[in-house]
Amino acid sequence: MTVEMIREDFPILANHPEVVYLDNAATSQRPKQVTDAITQFYETANANPLRGLYDWSMRATALYEEAREHVARFIGAPLPEQIIFTRNTTESINLVAYSYGLTNIREGDEIALTVMEHHSDILPWQMAARERGAKLTWLEPDAEGVISEAEITAKIHEKTKLVAVGHVSNVMGVTNPVEQIIARAHAVGAVVVIDGAQAVPHHPVNVAELDADFYAFSGHKMLGPMGIGALYVKKEILDKLPPFLTGGEMIEYVTRESATWAELPHKFEAGTVNAAGAVGLDAAVRYLERIGFDFIREREEALTKRMMEALSTLPYIRVFGSADPAKHCGIVTFTVDGVHPHDVSSVLNEDHVCVRAGHHCAQPLMQFLGVGSTVRASVYFYNTEDEVDRFVRALSAVRGVMGYGD
Numbered sequence: 001m002t003v004e005m006i007r008e009d010f011p012i013l014a015n016h017p018e019v020v021y022l023d024n025a026a027t028s029q030r031p032k033q034v035t036d037a038i039t040q041f042y043e044t045a046n047a048n049p050l051r052g053l054y055d056w057s058m059r060a061t062a063l064y065e066e067a068r069e070h071v072a073r074f075i076g077a078p079l080p081e082q083i084i085f086t087r088n089t090t091e092s093i094n095l096v097a098y099s100y101g102l103t104n105i106r107e108g109d110e111i112a113l114t115v116m117e118h119h120s121d122i123l124p125w126q127m128a129a130r131e132r133g134a135k136l137t138w139l140e141p142d143a144e145g146v147i148s149e150a151e152i153t154a155k156i157h158e159k160t161k162l163v164a165v166g167h168v169s170n171v172m173g174v175t176n177p178v179e180q181i182i183a184r185a186h187a188v189g190a191v192v193v194i195d196g197a198q199a200v201p202h203h204p205v206n207v208a209e210l211d212a213d214f215y216a217f218s219g220h221k222m223l224g225p226m227g228i229g230a231l232y233v234k235k236e237i238l239d240k241l242p243p244f245l246t247g248g249e250m251i252e253y254v255t256r257e258s259a260t261w262a263e264l265p266h267k268f269e270a271g272t273v274n275a276a277g278a279v280g281l282d283a284a285v286r287y288l289e290r291i292g293f294d295f296i297r298e299r300e301e302a303l304t305k306r307m308m309e310a311l312s313t314l315p316y317i318r319v320f321g322s323a324d325p326a327k328h329c330g331i332v333t334f335t336v337d338g339v340h341p342h343d344v345s346s347v348l349n350e351d352h353v354c355v356r357a358g359h360h361c362a363q364p365l366m367q368f369l370g371v372g373s374t375v376r377a378s379v380y381f382y383n384t385e386d387e388v389d390r391f392v393r394a395l396s397a398v399r400g401v402m403g404y405g406d
């Protein structure tokens, strides 16, 4: 298996050799196995799933439930019903905040977060804290992005009822010590919500081994379609969890005054489900399994190392996070002295190099780092050394374009 062979599976890459796509942490590209699976669903099995008692609908239902089984296996969930399909990580975390949070958080409780969280893992907890009179407490990393054991012990204590932590930071690429955080949280009687948006595409994840209570992720960052994500919930919690959204599909029986709920996990999937999205996510999971995380990790590390070594020769560049490329999960975030990140990105775009510039939906982290915004280049296993070199060449010219004489 070579990267060149892999790139043939991605029409957008094969058809646009002039483009260097380094915004994979925002969304990945999709192989044709994924887009073909979606097309095939609409061409051979399209009907509203879970409703019809005719062949197309039953086939749509079977494909949807097969996708659930496969996603459950992929992340080590003991039972398929522990996977709730959502639109994305954001919706998964909101489901936990509204359903579990509003039911279980009380006045005076604490919700612990890290300052590295994506806004999707901050705002739902601000809402829950505001609604219930609880307080947010913040775990802070060191300069390399590492959260220490002492910080975990100090910030997660008897008052803590819930801990929300990103498995991998979308800015620094650091993998957080979720095992230690979960152990500490459970020791003080708190539950842990893991935002796995940046982890599931890059590492093998086993939610049962982690002993996670909730684990959220998005399909579109792991080769799947946009508009499908998932939430894993531990069985003991799931059995007691009230519904989040209500309406069709999630009921057993409705009277004028009240309703009873459908069995798990349909109780949490109100309205017509995104069956085509689930089928696409299933194809993405199969594709990732075929490629294998050893290959993914090896490619990401090689590309990140090449990129960081090249950036270290440019004195006006400051890279955030660890000096070790293996600890970046393919994400390199940096600033260019004297040039606004938006200008960096716009100048790179002239050379068809796509990177992300801004606060990366992590403004508390930007405040912690003392910057307003940064540039982020993020690789995936289908990127090439040549693309990294083209990015570095284009970046080396940015200050010149902006009028600097170096």
Ligand SMILES: Cc1ncc(COP(=O)(O)O)c(C=O)c1O
Residues within 6 Å of the ligand: 025, 026, 088, 089, 090, 091, 118, 120, 121, 166, 168, 169, 170, 195, 197, 198, 218
């Ligand atoms: C760490 C992290 N959490 C949450 C999200 C939100 O994901 P989505 O927009 O798919 O809901 C992202 C997306 O950038 C992310 O990187």
